[in-house]
Every structure is written in C-alpha cells, then in structure tokens.
Amino acid sequence: MDQAFWSLWGDGQAEISTYDLTYPRYGAPRSGVAVAIFVTEPFSFEARVKADPGKHATSDVFPVMKLNLVQDFPTGIYDYNEQTSSFLALASLPQQPGGHLTKVSFSSQEWCGHSWAQWLRRPDGLHYTGHSYFDGEADRATIVPAPAAGITEEQLWFWARGMAEPRLEPGGEVTLPFRRSLQQERHSHREAACVKARFTREAKPVRVTVPAGTFGAETWRVEEQDGTSFTFTVEAAAPHRILEWRSSDGERGVLVKSDRLKYWEMNKPGGEAALARLGLRQRPPRTP
16 A cells, blocks of 8 residues: 555554445345444454554565444344444555455344354365354355455455455446455355456546435445446545445445544543544443
8 A cells, every 4th residue: 555545554544334225135125323433553464453562573574454343233122233243454464455454254143143254265265164053054164165366245345445355446347256344144055156247437527415425436336247336336535434335235334424533542431422522422321
C-alpha cells in the first residue's frame, strides 16, 4: 500500500460504520443493525493473531487490514448475534500473497445454540475448522482447495474499497473462482462450492443518498453463474467507505453514520456517550 493509504490507516484509529441491516432468515426479511470496524494491525503468520511487540520474529510479522462485521437481527422471539472477522494481508510473505485474506472466522449466537468456524490460508488450501450445535455438523476439520486467484465472499468488503484483489480499473471486469462465506455456509447447512463469478467495476460514477448523506459513488458487482449477485455502492472519494451493499439473497446494508475512534479505550463507564457519534443508542437495562 502507498503512503496515502498509510497516512490514513496508520493513524492508530479504527473506522467504525453503522448500517441499517436487512437480513433474510426463515423466509422473511429481518430488520437489524450492522457495525463494520476496519483497522490495521501487525499480524503473526505463525500464530494468526495480532502480533504483540517483540514476541515474534520480524520475518513472521506482516500488516493486515482487519474487518469485524457485527450483524444483529431479530427472528420472532429471539435475536441472532453474529460476527465475521476477516484479515486481509497488506504485504506478501513467501507463504502468503498480499491482497488476499489470510484468515476468516465466524460465530453465531442465538437461543438454539452457538456455532463457530474459521479458515486459515496456507499454500495447500484453506485449513477449515468448524463447530456447531447441529447434529451431523458438530465438529469438522478439513482442507478446502483454494485456487490461487480465487477469492471468498468475505474478501468483497475489501475488494470494493480498492484494498484487495482483483484490482480493476473503472469499466473493468474479470472472471475468477469464488466461494461463499462462512456465514452463508452456516445458514444454508451446505459446504460452499468454488464456482466461477464475474467481477465488474462500473465505469460511470453515480450520486446516491443514504442516511449518512449524499455521496459521489462507484458500483462494484459480482455475479455467480447461477445468478446470485452482490452489489457494493462505494464512496468515490477516499477512504471509499461502503455506502450500501446488497445481495440477490435479500441481504442489504445502508450506511447510517461513520467515525474514526480508538473504541478499545472507550470501555469504561461513560464511554457509551460516543454511541451517538455512530447513530447508536445505549441498550437499556431490564431492571432499574
């Protein structure tokens, strides 16, 4: 990444954006809230976690862009609380290509139980581990073949912001192998297949209005061979925030507010006052 990228993303803060969320579940669209947290970190290839200073060899550490995508939505009497953590390599190692995800983890909590899965990119494929409360899906570990140029659905969030492969100029397109997300696997109870998909970046900018305001924007789209599609409407100017995303499955997120914060320093009493900057409200207690 260039100096302009690091002058913003190297400032020690996280970009936090909130979205009005629509998520299809049990045959109906559910209204909820999504929070997308983008932040850069030093990362250990061996441990696949944020590298604490001085604990790892220099050759083992590389920069990543982390996205924690939190999605909360109700389904009748109970809520779904889900989070996907994705780690994009911002530099290359011999074992890890830059511009691709090095790790993805997903967890889902709801009244029926909880599920968790992750994969780690290694030279021989995606090393997958999963655990679920469903019979027949309780514990699983395998290596998923991953074509070198292929990407997974989680990478789209970085791709549409110009951070990840495949790099496209306005009006450009390319066809590559594509794999659906860990979240989609969990909800469909089916292992995702690697299929061909067409990636496009529209040539002409558009003007869009969302709760966060009116912006010049670009449209990035992915279309699978079976007709499934994903569309990202992205701020044309830096930092290229995602203004809206939608899929043909019925999922949609629309930007409400965005700010840059050291949120990890706001966990003391009184820190909740900053929620207003993000268009959120403090959750009220059940009892006084």
